[in-house]
Structure formats: structure tokens, C-alpha cells
Amino acid sequence: MDFDLSEQQKMLKAMAGDFMSRECSKARVRQLEKDSKGYDPVVWDKMVELGWQGLILPEKYGGMGADFLDLVVLMEEMGRNILPGPFFSTIGECAIPLMTFGRDSQKADYLPLIASGKNIWSLAVLEHSGRFDVGEIACCANSDGKGYIINGEKWFSQYAHVADRLLVICCTGRQGEGITAFLIDAKKKGIKIENIPTVAGEGQCRIRFKNVRASSNDILGKRGQGWKVVDYLAQRALVLKCAEVCGACQAVLNMTQAYAKDRVQFDKPIGSFMSIQHKLVDMLTAVEGLQYLVYQAAWLISAGQKADIAVAMAKAKANEVYQRVCIDAVRIHGAIDFTMDHDLGWYFRRIKDAEFTLGDTDFMLERIAGGIGL
Amino acid sequence: MDEASYWDIPGMTMGVSGVGWVGQSLMLFGSEEQKKKYIPLIASGEPDGVWCTAYSEPNAGSDFANIQTRAVRTDSEYILNGQKIWTSCAHRARWCWLAARTDTNVAKKQHGISLLILDMKSPGITIKPIENFAGVHIFNELFFDNVKVPVANLVGIENRGWYHLMQSLAFERHSMAPQFYGGARRIHEYLVKYVRDNRYKGKPMSEDSIIRHKLAERALELETLKMFAYEITWKISKGIIPVYEAARNKAYCDLVMERLAITGTEILGIYSQVDALSKWARLMGIITRMYMMFPGNSIAAGTDEIQKNIVGQFKLGLPRPY
Numbered sequence: 001m002d003f004d005l006s007e008q009q010k011m012l013k014a015m016a017g018d019f020m021s022r023e024c025s026k027a028r029v030r031q032l033e034k035d036s037k038g039y040d041p042v043v044w045d046k047m048v049e050l051g052w053q054g055l056i057l058p059e060k061y062g063g064m065g066a067d068f069l070d071l072v073v074l075m076e077e078m079g080r081n082i083l084p085g086p087f088f089s090t091i092g093e094c095a096i097p098l099m100t101f102g103r104d105s106q107k108a109d110y111l112p113l114i115a116s117g118k119n120i121w122s123l124a125v126l127e128h129s130g131r132f133d134v135g136e137i138a139c140c141a142n143s144d145g146k147g148y149i150i151n152g153e154k155w156f157s158q159y160a161h162v163a164d165r166l167l168v169i170c171c172t173g174r175q176g177e178g179i180t181a182f183l184i185d186a187k188k189k190g191i192k193i194e195n196i197p198t199v200a201g202e203g204q205c206r207i208r209f210k211n212v213r214a215s216s217n218d219i220l221g222k223r224g225q226g227w228k229v230v231d232y233l234a235q236r237a238l239v240l241k242c243a244e245v246c247g248a249c250q251a252v253l254n255m256t257q258a259y260a261k262d263r264v265q266f267d268k269p270i271g272s273f274m275s276i277q278h279k280l281v282d283m284l285t286a287v288e289g290l291q292y293l294v295y296q297a298a299w300l301i302s303a304g305q306k307a308d309i310a311v312a313m314a315k316a317k318a319n320e321v322y323q324r325v326c327i328d329a330v331r332i333h334g335a336i337d338f339t340m341d342h343d344l345g346w347y348f349r350r351i352k353d354a355e356f357t358l359g360d361t362d363f364m365l366e367r368i369a370g371g372i373g374l
Numbered sequence: 375m376d377e378a379s380y381w382d383i384p385g386m387t388m389g390v391s392g393v394g395w396v397g398q399s400l401m402l403f404g405s406e407e408q409k410k411k412y413i414p415l416i417a418s419g420e421p422d423g424v425w426c427t428a429y430s431e432p433n434a435g436s437d438f439a440n441i442q443t444r445a446v447r448t449d450s451e452y453i454l455n456g457q458k459i460w461t462s463c464a465h466r467a468r469w470c471w472l473a474a475r476t477d478t479n480v481a482k483k484q485h486g487i488s489l490l491i492l493d494m495k496s497p498g499i500t501i502k503p504i505e506n507f508a509g510v511h512i513f514n515e516l517f518f519d520n521v522k523v524p525v526a527n528l529v530g531i532e533n534r535g536w537y538h539l540m541q542s543l544a545f546e547r548h549s550m551a552p553q554f555y556g557g558a559r560r561i562h563e564y565l566v567k568y569v570r571d572n573r574y575k576g577k578p579m580s581e582d583s584i585i586r587h588k589l590a591e592r593a594l595e596l597e598t599l600k601m602f603a604y605e606i607t608w609k610i611s612k613g614i615i616p617v618y619e620a621a622r623n624k625a626y627c628d629l630v631m632e633r634l635a636i637t638g639t640e641i642l643g644i645y646s647q648v649d650a651l652s653k654w655a656r657l658m659g660i661i662t663r664m665y666m667m668f669p670g671n672s673i674a675a676g677t678d679e680i681q682k683n684i685v686g687q688f689k690l691g692l693p694r695p696y
Contacts (some may be wrong), residue, residue: 002608003604003605003608072428088538095633125526208611230489247397257690257691257692260692261691261692261693268693268695269692271686271690271693272692272693272694272695273677273693273695274682274683274695277682277683277686277690277692277695278679278682278683278686280541280686280690280692281622281625281682281685281686281689281690282682284622284685284689285622285625285626285685286603288622289598289601289602292598292601292605293597293598293601296597296601310597313593313594313597316590316591316594317594319599362587365586365587365591365594366583366586366587366590367588368590368593368594369586369587371568371593372562372566372589373566373585374569374570374580374585374589374590374592
């Protein structure tokens with residue numbers, strides 16, 4: 001095990017940090033929260049110039065063929081600065097399963113458009129209950145001999161309103177059975193997409209499918225094997241989400257640490273009071289622990305080893321640490337950060353999106369319990 | 375340390391100062407004669423290689439630099455007078471790694487401290503046992519009445535002992551995460567087995583979701599501790615000197631042990647109070663023993679609060695609170 005980044009990863013990290021502070025100021029993030037698209041197409045195109053959308057895609061499809069760990073480093077920087085947009089849904093949730101389960105023709109059709117930033121993708125898996133569980137899948141794709149007809153609803157699909165394509169998880173049997181993944185044109189007749197207003201402007205959408213036609217060519221992987229696709233993408237996307245959370249937690253810790261050194265009360269910097277100092281130390285220990293668990297999970301995936309328990313641990317830890325760190329940061333700042341003008345709110349408002357992405361804490365603990373022999 | 379602790383090798387925990395920090399400190403700042411004399415004894419595992427460590431005094435606990443035990447230098451030896459307390463394993467040790475004041479005329483109390491090797495067979499030493507609240511004799515009080523210590527037993531530079539001690543304490547704290555991780559991992563495995571083997575309300579306890587989640591949370595904490603243990607070991611092996619990591623690890627160990635001990639007692643239920651040596655003790659009494667010992671362990675080698683002060687100052691750059 002190595003606790004250091006490669007020289008190449010350090011360069012990527014530095015470059016990403018520069019880019020984010022230059023192109024994605026907090027003022028810009030503030031505007032984007034009110035923006036109907038929820039992301040900045042100019043920044044999106046500049047990211048294409050840096051090769052980020054294609055970072056881990058194979059070179060033959062216009063990508064850079066980089067390692068999964070490189071993408072983790074990039075996501076950490078995106079989380080540190082908060083870069084709103086469909087990068088996670090397009091790359092983490094859709095391009096990754098396409099690379100593994102896609103037929104050659106599907107890969108040739110879709111991956112170059114992702115690498116060039118021309119296509120945005122959204123994963124449609126959750127339904128009205130909002131629970132990440134195979135038994136909740138009721139959106140059905142019924143075969144009529146000529147193809148499939150999709151009917152049902154999907155909830156909390158990120159950036160579906162600006163997506164070109166959707167990865168839709170349907171049941172092709174009874175509810176919760178015969179799960180199949182479909183690649184669907186988001187502009188198809190019978191698809192209605194509307195925004196779900198949220199506290200953070202993370203592009204959450206509800207999608208309704210009414211007699212939407214799909215063919216067997218649109219299936220990703222095999223019919224009836226769709227949950228395998230979900231499980232596979234979830235493991236990788238979760239690590240990326242955790243990396244994003246990790247970057248966010250570091251940013252919150254750094255701003256709180258700086259404030260505690262600066263802010264004077266009772267004629268002393270408040271950081272000299274043990275009640276404040278020890279809280280900051282607990283935050284540091286939590287964030288460092290999270291970082292190592294995330295990198296362990298990323299490393300296992302990158303090395304092609306069994307990673308499900310390590311991923312579940314990273315996500316359970318991320319859920320706990322993100323919330324804890326933000327709450328303590330608010331306590332240490334006092335009233336000043338409880339305003340729209342302060343940056344801390346940006347991080348605080350994103351806690352629940354991260355927490356419930358692809359499985360909550362109880363889901364992860366249950367998976368860990370299975371992993372330790374219970 | 376991890377494996378030795380997992381298999382519960384006797385003497386790997388408190389009291390074996392030699393393996394944990396004396397040997398490493400001597401390698402770094404001991405004289406050639408000291409290295410030749412003591413390191414092979416430590417490596418041999420023989421009774422003549424067992425060390426105790428005497429830092430704390432009645433008025434020098436967390437405020438370690440406040441030590442008053444005096445070592446007055448004559449031509450060829452120091453004359454030692456004073457009292458130490460909480461000296462683990464003094465009744466078994468052949469040697470003592472001792473902090474004493476060699477100069478009282480100093481601007482800061484951290485100055486004027488020296489590190490000495492004390493032969494526990496020297497005349498003038500009185501050892502008085504202290505039984506801890508778990509009923510175990512680990513601690514002792516030590517009294518020195520004109521004990522003679524040869525000048526050759528000075529370690530490092532006279533009056534600069536504080537800086538050597540900080541290094542020695544860092545070695546002590548470095549070894550904690552691997553050691554506690556190994557022990558806790560074993561206990562966690564016992565608990566997993568226990569809930570699989572025992573039934574309640576007509577089903578194995580392992581099917582109860584509250585128990586599953588508690589043990590999963592403890593597993594997550596153990597995994598975090600593992601990463602900290604590996605990180606510090608990796609840094610040392612790369613020649614990077616850890617600054618705050620050992621203090622962070624010590625505080626995190628305390629948290630892990632406390633939560634594991636409490637979860638363990640909740641799983642054993644009312645049987646968790648049964649004496650560890652009783653025939654009715656469950657899981658050979660390991661949970662009861664751990665529960666009785668964790669509060670004391672969290673004080674040893676620096677309290678949680680002292681560790682957090684170290685991290686706050688040396689990692690986060692926050693002003694000293696005192």
C-alpha cells in the first residue's frame with residue numbers, strides 16, 4: 001500500500017485546483033444555483049479541452065485512457081471547490097458501465113460523444129420511494145414482440161433535464177425481478193422531465209415515461225442482468241462521490257481552521273480555546289480517516305480486487321464525516337456562516353444529496369455486516 | 375505489533391518499554407556503549423531486557439515538564455532523590471527509563487531535565503504496588519533515597535532530556551495504533567462469532583439489525599484505525615518523521631477501544647459484569663477485562679485531551695491554550 005500520489009496525479013491535482021479557482025468562483029456557483037441548466041456550458045467545454053470528460057475513457061473512443069485513481073483525484077478537487085454540473089452523472093454513473101457492459105457498437109456510438117463533451121447522461125434508477133433497492137424497481141419495460149414499451153416514473157435523476165441520454169433501470173418481469181438496463185434518448189416521445197426543487201440546486205429531476213419505445217439494441221448488458229450493471233456502476237460511482245465529499249470536507253476544515261486563528265473573542269483567537277481546538281482536531285481526524293478509506297477503496301477497484309466492503313465503509317464514513325464536519329464548522333464560525341453570503345452553506349446544503357446517493361448509511365452498514373460474517 | 379497483539383502475546387502491551395521505545399530511542403541518541411549493552415538484552419526477550427518507564431510524578435501528570443525528582447551530579451555519578459508514580463511494570467523490570475531534573479536554575483521548566491538509565495537493583499529504591507480499579511497490579515509508586523546512578527547512564531545530552539523524551543514518547547505513541555488495532559481486531563472477531571453462536575428471541579443474535587449495525591460501525595472504526603496504523607508505519611519506513619500523527623492515533627485508539635468495549639458489554643448483556651476469571655465469564659472474560667481497562671488505557675501515554683492539544687498546535691497551527 002502506498003500513501004502518496006504519483007507525480008502525474010499530483011500534477012493533475014494542482015492543475016484541477018487552479019482551473020477550479022479560476023473558472024468556477026463561488027460567485028459563479030451562486031449564479032448557477034438559480035440557473036435553469038444548473039451548470040456552465042462554457043466551463044464544461046473548457047473541461048473538454050483539458051480532457052476530463054474522457055479522462056478514463058479508452059483512447060480509441062477519444063479518451064485519455066487514464067486510471068480510475070486519476071479520476072478519483074480529479075473528483076476530490078471538484079468537491080473541494082464545488083463544481084456544479086453533470087460530470088458525476090455522465091462519467092461516474094453512465095460512462096463507466098458503458099465501458100464495461102456496452103457492446104462495441106454502443107461504445108462506438110456513445111463514448112466519443114461523452115469524451116468530446118457533446119453528450120450529457122443521467123442515471124434513472126430511483127423511484128417514488130427514493131430507496132436504493134432492487135425491490136423498488138416498478139418502472140416496467142414490456143416486450144410486445146417488436147421491442148419494449150417503457151412505462152413508469154424515475155425520481156432524483158441528476159441533470160436529466162439537460163441530458164441527451166438516459167440510463168434507465170427497468171423491470172422486464174414482475175416488480176423487482178428481471179431488471180434490465182436501457183440506453184434511452186432523453187428527447188424521445190413520451191418522456192417528460194421536470195426539476196425537483198432542492199436545497200442545493202444539484203439538478204435533481206423527476207422523469208415520467210409513457211409508452212416510450214425501446215428496442216433490444218438499446219439494452220446495456222444482458223436482459224435480466226440490469227442490477228449487475230447497477231451494482232457495478234454503484235461501486236465506482238460511490239467512490240467518486242466519496243472523493244467529492246472528501247474534497248468538500250477538507251475545504252470546510254480549512255476555512256474553519258483559518259477562521260479559528262483569525263477570530264478574536266475575550267482578547268484571544270478562539271482557536272486557542274480547547275473546546276474549539278479539540279473540535280477542530282476531531283474534524284481533522286475524521287477527514288484524514290475518510291481520505292484513507294476512500295483511497296483504499298479506489299485502489300482496490302483500480303487493482304481489480306474485490307472492493308464492495310471497502311466501498312461500503314468509505315461511503316458510511318463519508319456520510320458520517322461530511323455531516324459532522326459541517327455541523328461543527330457552523331458551531332465554530334458562529335452566526336457569520338449562517339448566511340447566504342458565506343461559503344460554508346454551499347457545503348452544508350449538499351450533505352443530503354451525497355448521503356443518499358446510491359445507498360444510505362444503513363444500507364452500507366448492512367453490507368459491512370455481511371462482509372464481516374454476520 | 376499488530377500480529378503480536380492479535381495473538382495476545384504476553385507483555386506486548388503496557389510495561390514492555392524496551393521493545394516499544396527504549397530500544398528505538400537508544401538507537402537514535404544513545405552512546406555506543408549503551409547500544410552495545412542494552413539493545414541485545416532487549417532483543418533477547420530475557421528478563422534482563424525488561425524495562426519500566428518513570429515519567430509521571432504526583433505533581434507532574436499531563437504537565438509532564440513539572441517533574442521534581444532530583445538527580446544531583448557528583449564526579450562520577452548522579453544522586454537521585456524523589457518520587458515517581460504510575461510506573462507500570464516496575465516490579466518486574468530490570469532497568470528503568472527515567473526522567474529527572476538535573477538543573478533547577480532554568481528559565482523554562484522544560485530545560486534542566488535529563489534522561490537516565492536506572493539499574494532497578496540499585497540500593498535506595500522502594501517499590502510500592504498500586505492496584506488499579508480492575509483489581510490488577512500494573513502500576514507502582516517508586517521512591518528514591520540517595521540512589522546512585524553512574525554518569526555513563528546519562529542518555530543523550532544533560533539538561534536537554536526534554537527533547538529526547540518527546541522523541542521517545544513519539545516512539546511509544548507510534549506503536550499504539552498497530553498494537554491496539556491487532557488486539558481490537560481479535561476482540562471484534564470474537565464478538566462476531568458470539569452473536570452467530572448465540573440465540574435470542576428464537577433466532578441467532580447475528581440476525582438482529584441493531585446488533586449487525588453496531589458491529590458494522592465498530593468494523594468501520596477498526597478499518598479507519600488500520601489505515602492510520604499503516605500510514606504512520608509507511609511514513610516512518612520512508613524516512614518521514616511523523617509530527618502529529620502519533621498523537622492523532624492515540625486519541626483515535628482511545629475512541630475505538632471505548633466504543634468496542636461498550637458494544638461488547640451490550641452484546642454480552644448482564645454477563646458482562648461477571649469476573650473475567652470466573653467459570654461463568656463469557657468469551658473468557660475478554661470483554662469484561664477490556665471494559666475495565668479502557669478508561670485507564672486512555673490516560674496512559676498522555677490523555678486524549680493532551681493528544682488533541684498536540685494535534686491542534688503541531689498540525690493545525692492553533693495557539694497554545696495554556
